[in-house]
Amino acid sequence: MQETFTVRLFKSTDLDQIISINHECLPENYTTFFFMDLYERYPETFIVVEHDGKIVGYIMCRIETGLSSLEKLGNPRKGHVISIAVLPKYRRQGIATALMQEAMKNMVHYKVKECYLEVRASNNEATTLYKKLRLKISRTIREYYMDGEDAHVMSRKLPFEPDSLNET
Numbered sequence: 001m002q003e004t005f006t007v008r009l010f011k012s013t014d015l016d017q018i019i020s021i022n023h024e025c026l027p028e029n030y031t032t033f034f035f036m037d038l039y040e041r042y043p044e045t046f047i048v049v050e051h052d053g054k055i056v057g058y059i060m061c062r063i064e065t066g067l068s069s070l071e072k073l074g075n076p077r078k079g080h081v082i083s084i085a086v087l088p089k090y091r092r093q094g095i096a097t098a099l100m101q102e103a104m105k106n107m108v109h110y111k112v113k114e115c116y117l118e119v120r121a122s123n124n125e126a127t128t129l130y131k132k133l134r135l136k137i138s139r140t141i142r143e144y145y146m147d148g149e150d151a152h153v154m155s156r157k158l159p160f161e162p163d164s165l166n167e168t
């Protein structure tokens, strides 16, 4: 990612831009309350990328406790990526990778042992991105989305160590 992009924590004054990016990039949209609730509860994992004073991408997450989708982890705290998007003009420059890396790094603040997310079965771009970050498809949820599409659940253990991505 170019040096002109800044990765930083979300601020409440970013909200309008985040809502606009969310509407432009994804069919899953949320209320203002939902965005602000996630920010207030989990500020370390609500992250944006800024370029020339403008937000070009974001990630927001929720911390949950529940059965691990990975073996041997029991009932860990898990970091759930709720939404991630990058404006079309700024894609393929490593922005989503940087957002995911920062979110997984910061999940450790919440004593999280696993990161997971749902991705549309047809979303090959996002699935490739997550595989590069060592998330694996752990199961498929039939008709998870409102329009009937299936979701793949993808997950990986934490902590996240960027160096480990170079290992084969």
Ligand code: COA
Residues within 6 Å of the ligand: 025, 026, 084, 085, 086, 087, 090, 091, 092, 093, 094, 095, 096, 097, 098, 118, 119, 120, 123, 124, 125, 126, 128, 129, 130, 132
């Ligand atoms: N085609 C093929 N591979 C793609 C891709 C595309 N359009 N977009 C990303 N990838 C894969 C590539 O392997 C890429 O590495 P490379 O560019 O070195 O080949 C890798 O993912 C990392 O891409 P990156 O530049 O970090 O991603 P991005 O900033 O372009 O953002 C999304 C990726 C998915 C977040 C972005 O396309 C987006 O906002 N899509 C709409 C919203 C969405 O689908 N969100 C995910 C919901 S689960």
